[in-house]
Amino acid sequence: QASSIHWHGIRIDNAMDGVSGLTQDAVEPGQTFDYDFVAPDAGTYWFHAHNQSVEQVARGLYGALIVEEDEAPDIDQEEILLLDDWLINPETAQIDDDFDASHDRSHAGRNGNFITTNGDYQFSSDVKQGDRLRLRLINASNARIFVLNLAGLDGWVLAYDGMPLDAPEKVDGQFPLAPGQRVDLFVDVTAEEGEVAYLLRTLDEQLLPQAAFPVTARSSGATRGAPQPLPPNQSERISDLSSATAVTLRMEGGAMGRLSTAILNGEEMTFRQLADANQFWSFNGVIGMTDSPLASLSRGELVRLRIENETRFPHAMHLHGVHFREVLDDGQLGPLRDTLLSFAGRTTEIAFRADNPGKWLFHCHMLSHAEAGMRTWIDVA
16 A cells, blocks of 8 residues: 655654645655654654555554653653554454444444554563653554553653643543553552552453553662653743634534534535445534645644534544644643544634644544544645
């Protein structure tokens, strides 16, 4: 198959963003394309195929992309943990090759039955009691929202989607990680020697091991306090949104949705006609990419984008090229991110400075949803 590579979360030149059909032609079998860019920000990122990605990512065409800080933080051990699930045909023990299943496209997406960390269903790494670990978590799955928890580990969030927080956030209970999202955790091993600490996932109301950390010895180092923040990446502070350009994205469709008609390939169709075409989701009444962007913006323009999720499902919305902040209910701004989990029946707002010129994709990172209509783009002059 033809393919291309997207460098997820990197503030990159538009020509290197790797979106086939928007920023470049897909690279045909036997042909080449040179990606050449500067990674401007330290942090946890990843890269993955961006042509027929619902299949190519599900088959494993992805990897971690780690940009290190100029000065190493105070840790004893680092683990890069790529979380994924694979849909395995139980009769053949091979990856199920039905990547166009209408149920996946119209419901929660392609969820696998074989869950791994770094490709291993029993990932394990030995640690010492009292050591401080840096866990770089990356959700590389097609659709699964990992709901995670810690056991035998005392943790803090230091960064979301590669972008450091002003102050560490204490981990208190479970936390979600949507497809495409990353989180940097600093954790102290509190489990005793001979015990096992865990990164756990919640599945069917059960806590199951996602990654195991057998405690093989006691650390000789002194007990630390809360970690210091990571060095900030360069970003413009957004405070006053009164002059921001307002943009609205209304999501409709999917199973149990209320979408009656939408435009596909320039033609208005009923939901039954759309389902026959295996297309189920619309943005502002249109399914799939359009010739005109969701928004045409001047470079440096401040934007307040309202996301109205009128579907019965959550969606992991990824904006290429820039980072954004969620506008919280009290008007405050959340941390910098590049992928936001939009919950069913909820309205969410994000704010960003359109400071990177080019044509930037905005899509659901539940990749079956993207293939079934949830794609649009913004144009920054």
